[in-house]
Structure formats: C-alpha cells, structure tokens
Amino acid sequence: MKYDFVVIGAGVSGLTSALLLAKSGYHVAIVEKSDQISPLLRGFTRKGVHFDTGFHYTGGLGPGEPLDIIFRYLGLSDHLTTFHFSEQGFDIFRSIKDGFEFQFPTGYELIREKLVAGFPDEAKAVDTYLQMVRTVCASMPYLNIDIDFNETSLLQGLDDRTLQETLDALTANKHLKALLSMHCVLYGVPPGEVSFSQHACIVGNYYQSAMGIRGGGLSLAKAFDVRLKDLGIDVYCGSMVSEILLSPEGAVSGVKLANGTELACSGCMSTIHPVTMLDLLPEETFRSAYSNRLRDLKETLSAYMIYAVSDRAIPFLAGSNLFVFPDVDDLSNMGVRPLEQNLLYLTAAYKGTESEPMGFIGISPASFEQTAAWKNSTTGRRPDDYRVFKDDVITRLKCHIDSYCPELRGTMTYTEASTPLSVRDYNNTPLGGLYGIKHMVGQRNPFPVTKVKGLFLAGQAIVSPGIMGAALSAFISCGNILGHDRLRKELRACS
Numbered sequence: 001m002k003y004d005f006v007v008i009g010a011g012v013s014g015l016t017s018a019l020l021l022a023k024s025g026y027h028v029a030i031v032e033k034s035d036q037i038s039p040l041l042r043g044f045t046r047k048g049v050h051f052d053t054g055f056h057y058t059g060g061l062g063p064g065e066p067l068d069i070i071f072r073y074l075g076l077s078d079h080l081t082t083f084h085f086s087e088q089g090f091d092i093f094r095s096i097k098d099g100f101e102f103q104f105p106t107g108y109e110l111i112r113e114k115l116v117a118g119f120p121d122e123a124k125a126v127d128t129y130l131q132m133v134r135t136v137c138a139s140m141p142y143l144n145i146d147i148d149f150n151e152t153s154l155l156q157g158l159d160d161r162t163l164q165e166t167l168d169a170l171t172a173n174k175h176l177k178a179l180l181s182m183h184c185v186l187y188g189v190p191p192g193e194v195s196f197s198q199h200a201c202i203v204g205n206y207y208q209s210a211m212g213i214r215g216g217g218l219s220l221a222k223a224f225d226v227r228l229k230d231l232g233i234d235v236y237c238g239s240m241v242s243e244i245l246l247s248p249e250g251a252v253s254g255v256k257l258a259n260g261t262e263l264a265c266s267g268c269m270s271t272i273h274p275v276t277m278l279d280l281l282p283e284e285t286f287r288s289a290y291s292n293r294l295r296d297l298k299e300t301l302s303a304y305m306i307y308a309v310s311d312r313a314i315p316f317l318a319g320s321n322l323f324v325f326p327d328v329d330d331l332s333n334m335g336v337r338p339l340e341q342n343l344l345y346l347t348a349a350y351k352g353t354e355s356e357p358m359g360f361i362g363i364s365p366a367s368f369e370q371t372a373a374w375k376n377s378t379t380g381r382r383p384d385d386y387r388v389f390k391d392d393v394i395t396r397l398k399c400h401i402d403s404y405c406p407e408l409r410g411t412m413t414y415t416e417a418s419t420p421l422s423v424r425d426y427n428n429t430p431l432g433g434l435y436g437i438k439h440m441v442g443q444r445n446p447f448p449v450t451k452v453k454g455l456f457l458a459g460q461a462i463v464s465p466g467i468m469g470a471a472l473s474a475f476i477s478c479g480n481i482l483g484h485d486r487l488r489k490e491l492r493a494c495s
Ligand SMILES: Cc1cc2nc3c(=O)[nH]c(=O)nc-3n(C[C@H](O)[C@H](O)[C@H](O)COP(=O)(O)OP(=O)(O)OC[C@H]3O[C@@H](n4cnc5c(N)ncnc54)[C@H](O)[C@@H]3O)c2cc1C
Pocket: 008, 009, 010, 011, 012, 013, 014, 031, 032, 033, 034, 038, 039, 040, 053, 054, 055, 056, 057, 058, 239, 240, 241, 242, 271, 272, 273, 276, 427, 428, 434, 435, 458, 459, 460, 461, 464, 465, 466, 467, 468, 470
C-alpha cells in the first residue's frame, strides 16, 4: 500500500497537516516516535493534579478569531471546552526591585486604556505600538483571511528591526518597554533578537483574547485523536522515522521506521526539528550551504521547571499567569543569570476539568550549558551528581517562589522538576530549546518547500512557536500542495 503523504511527528503541526491533507482526500499516515500522539500536549498527573507540559493558554481562540476558525475548520472545536483568562489581567507583571506591578488585560481598547492610565505621558508611544502590532497581524494572510494572499508576508522573520529597537524608538520608559516585551517568554527569544513582526504576530493574538482549554493540552490531544480516526488517517506511534527514502531521481518514495517498517509514499511532511530532519536523509541530499545553515540555527531558551501540588485552591492563578521579574532593566540576558536573579513564570495546574487551580508550574529560563556536564546521560539514567544538582535547583526555585510570590507561600506539598536536559530529551530539541529554533533577526529559518521533490516542512521552526504558530505552519506548508486560495476560502466559510 502506498500513501500519498506520510507526516513525520504528531505534534500540533503534524496533526494539523495530516487533517488538512486527509480532508482533501489524500491517503495519509502519521508517524510519532512516542507511544501516543502529541506527547508535548499530554502532560502528566501527580497526586490528582494535571500538569501541562506544552500548553497553558493561547491567543486568538476567542469566537471568530484565527485559531477558533482553524479549530472549527479542523473539526476540533466540538470536542473542546474553552474558557477566557481574566480580561482585566490575564498576565500579571511583577517587578521585585521596585515593587512595580501591572495586570496586563486583553482587548486592544482595554490594553490602551490601562497602559495610558499607568503611563499618562506615553499615550503616543502606546498608540503607535498597538497600531503597529495590529498592522502586522492584519497583513498576515492566515491571521487575516480576508486580505489577498502574498507569499512574502508569510515569512515574518524577514523583518530586520528588532522588538528592542522598535521600543527604543518609541519610548525611554523602562517599565513600559518591559511590559511590552514581557511576552518574549512565550517564544523564548530576547527583545534584542526577535523581529518586531514576529513578536507582533504572536502577542497580537493574545491582545485579542487569552483563552485556556478545560483539561489543558490533553483535551486538545484527545480532540486530535478523534479527528484522526474520523478522517481515516493511519497512526504509527512508538517507532521513530529513521530514514526518508528517495527514488533514484531524488524524489521522496517512502519513510523507514526504526523498527524496520517501510511506508511507501509520494510525499512527506516533516514537522520535526530541522536538524533532526537532515539526519534522516543521505548527506549529499542538500547542498552543504543549506545543511550548514540548518545546523547553525540558534535554539530558543531552555528552562528549569517546577511542578507543585497545593493543599488548597490557588484562586489568584485562576485565569491569570504571573511573570516575576527581579528587575525590569534588562530582559536580554534571561536564562544566563543566576536562578535567583532570573525571570520566573507561574501558571496554574488543575485537577481534571475543575476551574480552581490545585497546583502550579514555575518556569525559569535557563541555558543548556548549565546542564551540559551531563549531556551524555538520558532521562532515568542520570548520574548521582546530576541528582544533587537538580535537588539544589528545586530548593532554590522553591525559595525564589516563596520570596517573591507570597500568595503561594507554604502551599507546595509536593514537587517535581525538570531541567534543560529533560526538555532536550522530552521535546526532541538538540539543546533543550523550549520552542525549538529561534525566530530572530539575522537568522533564516527553513522554508516549507524543499528542493527534494515531495518533501515539505512544517512545525514551530517554520513560522512561529505556540499552538497557533504550529497550526499556521501546517496551513502555510499544506497551502503549497492544496492551494492557499482554496484553503483560505474554506476557512472563510467557517468564520
Ligand atoms: C513548557 C512549554 C510550555 C508551552 N506553553 C505553551 C502555551 O501555553 N501556549 C502555546 O500556544 N504554546 C506553548 N508552548 C509551545 C507549543 O507547545 C509548541 O510550540 C508546539 O506544540 C510545537 O508543535 P510542533 O508540532 O511544531 O512540534 P512538537 O510538538 O515538538 O512535534 C514534533 C513531534 O515529532 C516527534 N518526533 C521527533 N522526531 C521524530 C522522528 N524521527 N520520528 C517520528 N516522530 C518524531 C516528537 O516526539 C514530537 O511529538 C509551550 C512549550 C513548552 C515546552
């Protein structure tokens, strides 16, 4: 049996690609190295509390917004119950050094109102910034399905102005600049590196609305399970693709799995880390300039993460996340500062579909180098000195949280933690980047179409990270096969 397409990797981008291709009548298989599809979304449960590992909230999922339209088009919405994060403060910004706190709202009008109230002398900067964000989002063909399609505007990374440069030109107010760049945590690239347009495409969705899904990422994974079945997509889990097979003419002819199974196909959509993809092909497939470019792509920040169960409900994290900044002066060296001087991001964990958090996840950006001494070890088989190191990280993170988040003091009854090494092994990114490869000024990420006939790329490396970015990458890549105008017309019918 020959498939029209085999999709490599069952994360959001692979799953979206598989559904799109199957909806158009193609015979599709999807291969996932983990035992179940979408391991990043599934998270884990301790003491009855579910901890998300790859999804806490998203922008653009409010009624009629881009991700809502995409989920309805994919047939996922009927299987999901969404909820709004707090309109008045979906993200709370807290600066320890000077006690500055700001509840970042959703909705452009409310954002303007609260920012201008907080920074009365900066109304012009606020207006210009918000207008710039809106303009970028409105010019993106899949964020705005009403505009004419334009291939170049899909590639936001081509903008050569960083967020930092843009903000510096607008204002000298360091608190305002910190507030407008705090969301760089959501894509793992400092303000001095990310292009303004990449930043705008991501935050613009959160500025519209910030939504969660009851049951977290696991509910989304289960919705994908249902739709894969509905559309007759063959799912191969528990064995990784070890080779992409090419015909004598150099076109895709199949994939080989590590367990020896071969799946013949005419096309292949790779949604894995681009460097991992290179390793699946004969070395001479691409010109060395292209391969070297991919191998040199810089990774997003990694992190230490702590997962805490609480003995009581934590109402202040219901519908809000907390961003703690030791000081607002410098967001550029996140992840290389000592843990105590580093940014901390806190988000809720729930029991099942309950609405009161009974735990939380703390994320502190870190670099892979901090754990490089144990890079040759794998999960479950780390040496004793790593265990000592990790215990120390847990103790310090707990102290950090106790010091700066009095609301959580004494609530932690049980904790787990992960380090950049765990992220590397769990997320399949060579250097433990939370969001894979950076989208940054001066770096050219790969395009969806490759020079190999039948080989397409999607995934967070192609367009942008996050559920939205991964889903968009699938549309942008599959649009090359199915036709962008057709896809966008069908999306419009769901709006
Ligand atoms: C801690 C954390 C929190 C996050 N929070 C949010 C959030 O709140 N909101 C949000 O929108 N986004 C969030 N994200 C980002 C979001 O989860 C990702 O950007 C998105 O899920 C990436 O999807 P993807 O399909 O591109 O990649 P992945 O989900 O990484 O999919 C690639 C898949 O390929 C599989 N694979 C790898 N190699 C092979 C192989 N050789 N053969 C077969 N399969 C293979 C992997 O196992 C993996 O399942 C978070 C990420 C992290 C790490």
